[in-house]
Amino acid sequence: SSARSSLCGTLHSNFLRRQLEEIGWKTPFPVGIDPSHTPYVTFDEGNATVTIGNGNEPGGKYHGMTPSDDPNVVHYIAHIYVFDQNDEIIAxxxxxxFDPSPVTLTFSIPPGTTSVTAYQFCNKHGLWKGDKTAVPVQHINNAMSNAGNRLDYGYKCSLHQPDKICFMSHHADMIRRQFYLFNRYTPFNKVIDAPNPFVELLAESHSPIIE
Structure with missing residues (x-):
């Protein structure tokens, strides 16, 4: 749907914005910088699996998942998503x-898909891009024959409500970002920070209201 496509594009655009704002890079990190952050794609009977890290190789390492209420400790992969050859997000x-490592995404290959490029966003280390990978012919054929039996094709960019167990870790990550971007561990407060013109300007549109 157009709403879903718009949300998919918004997710990617936001990660690119954060990559520049928080990391200082205009583009995702490419393959070769840190294999533990790199998304790798494998295929099986019309399905594709993205795995973060190369722990299956000698001396390799999967990316860990570290929940914490400490802003200096919390560290995890927040999103995995996949583009096809037309730059459309398909998964x-x-x-x-609290998700276990190794972190993976498995999805049915949509009919007509000839190549995939996987991305992942790490809360601390930003956006990473895997190699553009051609879909082997046998898996293209399997995708066509299984077109009526999609595993998850259709909910790619639906809105997500995190589990309650993750709330404190997400809060810690927001505090970490607050310090990195604004050099403070506390949220902005319309009353306390009123002399700050930045807060004055954004106070009305950014202040939460509980009804």
Missing amino acids: NRNLGP
């Missing part, structure tokens, strides 16, 4: 710090 998974 997406939201993750929480």
Whole structure:
């Protein structure tokens, strides 16, 4: 749907914004910088699996998932998503710090898909991009024959409500980002920070209201 496509594009655009704002890079990190952050794609009977890290190789390492209420400790993969050859997002998974490692996303290959490129966003280390990977012919054929039996094709970028167990880790990550971007561990407060013109400007549109 158009709403879903718009949400998919918004997710990717937001990760690119954070990559520049928080990391200082205009583009995702490419393959070769840190294999433990790299998304790798494998295929099986019309399905594809994205795995973060190369722990299956000698000396390799999977990316860990570390929940914590300490802003300096919390560290996890927040999202995995996949583009096809037309730069359309065909699969997406939201993750929480309590998800087990290795972190994976398995999805049915949509009919007509000839190549996939996987991305992942790490809460601390930003956006990472895997190699553009051609879909082997046998898996393209399997995707066509299994077109009526999609595993998850259709909910790629649906809105996500995190589990309650993750709330404190998510809060810690927001505090970490607050310090990194604004050099403070406390939230902005319309009353306390009123002399700050930045807070004055954004106070009305950014202040939460409980009804």
